[in-house]
Amino acid sequence: MRRAALATAVLACTALGATLLPSAAQAADTPLRDLAAAKGVYVGNAVAGGKLSGNAQYSGVAGTQFNSLTPENAMKWGSVEPTRGSFNWAEADQIVAFAQAHNQQVRGHTLVWHSQNPSWLTNGGFGATELRGILQQHIATEVGRYQGKIYAWDVLNELFNEDGTYRSSPWYGTLGVGFVADSLTWAHQADPAAKLYINDYNVEGLGAKSDALYNLVRSLKAQGAPIDGVGFQAHFILGQLPSTLQANLQRFADLGVDVAITELDVRMQTPATDAKLAQQGSDYATVVKACLAVTRCRGITAWDVSDADSWVPSVFSGYGAATLYDEGYQPKPAYRAVATALGGTVSPSPSTSASTSPTPTTSPSPTATATASPTAGTSSPPAGNRCTAAYSVPNQWNTGFSGSVTVSCPAGASLSSWHLDWDFTAGQQLTQAWSGVCTQSGKHVSCANATWNGVVGAGGSVTLGFNGTWAGSNPAPVVTLS
Template identity: 55%
Template sequence: MRRSTVAAAVGALVAGLALYGSAQAQEEPVQAPGAQQSTLRAAAEAAGKFVGTAVSDGRLNDASYSEIVSSEFSSVTAENVMKWDTTEPNRGSFNFGPGDRLVEFANANDQQVYGHTLVWHNQLPGWVSNGGFGAAELTQVMNDHITEVAGHYAGQVAYWDVVNEAFNEDGTMRPSVFQTTIGDGWIAEAFRAADAADPDAKLCINDYNVEGINAKSDGLYNLVSGMLEQGVPVDCVGLQSHLILGQVPGDLQENIQRFADLGLEVIITELDIRMTTPSDPNRLQQQAQDYETVVSACTAVPGCAGVTVWGISDADSWIPGVFPGEGAACVWDENLQRKPAYDGILAGFGS
């Protein structure tokens, strides 16, 4: 609820109580509506952050779903339709229709678009992953893809995950087709191509299990530090934050701060917190506390630009399909009803 609406509501309450006389009013003093009557979007804005969600293209025609997306979030990320297998299923043949729908939706609802993702080892069309290209040709293929996709959306996308999930758990480079064919320079090459295609977009590298200070996040830190020293146009780091109930890293804020100290923006990009299913009230309260902890860590660091949750509803979550017996990771349940996690996020933003 926006401030003007809150003020009007308070005024109406005061006027109503006056009808019962001052004594009654003293017994039941008027209080401003609590944080639970705010929206995530308003709470994030008040904290100087954005709050986003991943959007399923197939759900935008669902009025209840699209109403939550439009009213609760200031940023939208395409869950799948800006990935390589959708945007360039065949070499040189591009499909921008689904991504364009999200951009139109965002424009209609005064939201920013977070582009995800230009280069990733997963959800690649077979002609890329099994193409048998040499280093020079695969570099050209990668650069052409980045040029076309980022160029198509130039001026319409605020952030791009240029490179996604490039690291092994021990901090070494994942042996993707790009790493094994092109070599260590492929990430810097991708960032330079993205910068040339859209100089105004903020360019990010994104990964999971890098929320705390560990071997993997150290590898990421060393990579981006080196790229900055080389003048590579990297602007931000995305911490995916696919977390497990009760296991938010204790050094999350410290980790956010060290990346911010490099002059980078830090973004919580794919937040969800899974549990053993079925859920119960105790687990849902722990989940709310965990969401609050994560969002509070971002709120506490000026260089943390915002938080994106990975999807709206437990019914649409990717978790059960990958982690059998686990789920209930989102902020809304299968029936699009708010869970305690919603109030946890509000509290994390200081609402």
Template identity: 55%
Template sequence: MRPFTRKPRRSPRSRRGALVVAIGLAPVFAAVAAPPADAASTLRSLAEAQNRYIGTEITGNMVNNATITSLAGTQFDMVTPGNEMKWDTTEPGNGSYNFGPGDNVVSFAQAHNMRVRGHNLVWHAQLPGWVNSLPRNQVQGAMEAHITTEVNHYKGKIYAWDVINEPFNEDGSLRQDAFTNAMGTGYLADAIRTAHNADPNAVLYINDYNIEGENAKSNGLYSLAQSLLSQGVPLGGIGLESHFIVGQVPSSMLANMQRFAALGLDVAVTELDDRIQLPASGSSLQQQANDYATVVKDCLAVTRCPGVSQWGVGDADSWIPGTFPGYGAASMYDNNYQPKPAYNATATALGGPPATSGGPVHAVGAGKCLDVPNSTTTAGTQVQIRDCSGGSNQTFTHSSSGALSVYNGGDCLDASSRGTSAGTKVIIWPCNGQANQQWTVNADGTVTGAQSRLCLDVTGGSTANGALVELWTCTGRSNQQWTLG
């Protein structure tokens, strides 16, 4: 069983730690993500072409961050508020409601033509103290009033509600909390019926973690779902949170989704992230890309999977580093909101164009190939030219996002230390999607750095094996001429 603790309430202050977690050893800098130039290749457009959505989570001051909102509004078409609709925010005092924070998220979504997933109505955590202090005979009334008031407030603005959040223990038994203590198992049906009465058009979910594959916990939920449906309870869907450790997406996830769908339920991936032990290596980022692609493909294979939502927009706002020390880099975008290999894999899984096939990068003037010395994978190694061998250390892939990657996407061609001056070393570094790893192949045969606008150059115009490659002011000379493939 994967180690897991619940997602804590996050604030701008609690996210601060995440902001200093960098991929590898590269320093952090502020940058606005560069979405694909072709709007048809955005994640949301690709998902919509598959009759699916692709979502994200926004909470706290994220809604006021122009970098985050621009990226989220461009790439995603569903938003989940991280904390703004939970009980301790919406009803901090008995009968005293505060919908302002949630309204801000809804307004953002409406301005960007995004749907909203309501999260959540009944959860054992983030409950205000007054709920836990109620006499048992008053809990049901308080729960029904809370659900009715909140769902009525957002009626017509919410696509789906996580009515019940994380109700199960790992062995498949129900948690003991204020609601089970007062109402037993009956609280689940009562909560869902109450939400349905307030908004009959919203899809009503039970949402939980560690239920992605077939195991004791998902078996318990499956039995509960069968029971609720047999009672005519208007349960509409199951939410698979999908907080994974890289390389540990369950092999039974597709089969598990299919069995819930066979009950007539929607099965959504609601909080996807895929945490990596830091510093993230090229191979772990590639495995993360594979994991994201697997989850998306599983969803596409299940007719009743309406979509996939990532928890957070980028690594900088992720809850992972603050909860799992030593782990991070869990999303499709890095700390600077630049796309990572997981972004490209997700786009391709959704039907976008795959990365260009790998092949050699020929140095025209020298008649040699771009080469990683001695086939090393050591980050920071300066690349060179050498007689063409066809080896993996000379096989580069130019992706749709502009990366030139080697070793099956594990490492990328990189302007050292994000240098933008003539003479900057061109090195290999774990792929992270940042601007200093994006390259434009021009019609005149030059290859320019997206950040520096300088040309890929063989130092001194050398034609010798081992001549080093750097950035230099574009001159059009043969030592700056390259062909791919």
């Protein structure tokens, strides 16, 4: 993303006290990640750590629908090194751990950018030798920390102005164009297995800016610099996709590098209407099809999980509704268009032009109808403690489902650790869990807090997430909190 002013707004999050049911259509659909994997690509999204731990709807969608995650702000320089030589890895580590628990890859974003840098860096007045050393050390430290855990890095972000000239930045102004190859080299030295990308916006179609990027990549390849891919952000306006998108992706691929759609959203003037949402679905499908048509296109990453999380309204006045999910975390026509473009078959949905979440439809499948009903199990709080646990199923499909248990404490109550027990009475089987440690023996499931989320303060909550399988029915169990 390209606006420094977004950092505070994007990182802010609200813990939700209730979980809405997915529509029956969503419950019956195959997750996007599975459809994408069958096509040999990934489908990802940008996430914030606070929402992964504080919003069950958000984490449920992020964990089940996508097989790649991009930290939205957590790995940017201003977030990880706010003071020179002093690093804060908490949110970045949390996202990486979530991805590992969900069998997802991570795109590191971003190491070298003109924006969202700490004031000590932008106002430091460093000379070329010192600045080069600072840059090298930062790249080595961050990439080295996540060696083997990051599939690809957006090493360099937004290098060019619209006319194809280099953007003014501390790096270009002090170090000259050589900082580009140097940054790639240092990243490669820190993690030789990671794929290294240059990422930019408004380069999706043919034009002066994309030509400048093309010429840079060609030059880097000729130099032998370790450049593996080019990321095309794809922040589009409704109905204004470049007609040369596929051809442009292909010409970069022909240079011998991978390409990827890295920050896809399609904004519209609000309020949304059925016609606008239909056009948005068509736009999303066009992007997916363009990627699938280019052999070296590795995947598509959407930017922000839902319209409730999107950066767009805070930057583009009067615009919004840019993502795959509405503000109630219900799938929009764009979600269904992406699924169809990936080869899936999706259930029909009601109109989603209203500002509230659409009313769930009834699935035509008897099995899906029978299993879409679980919302919450009851809780048995320990004696002397008014904290409670609520079981929910944010997402369910075919023979799989994503569940969560939210442990909440009201004012005047707290926990230093927590333990959950329940029985799956219909033969459900746990397959993976995150934000906690779970085991299953027969029908009995036992889960304890992770090392980092045992404390639940007064008025606070934590959420355990998990995936499982079911056959026949999937009733909500009674959960015991101890």
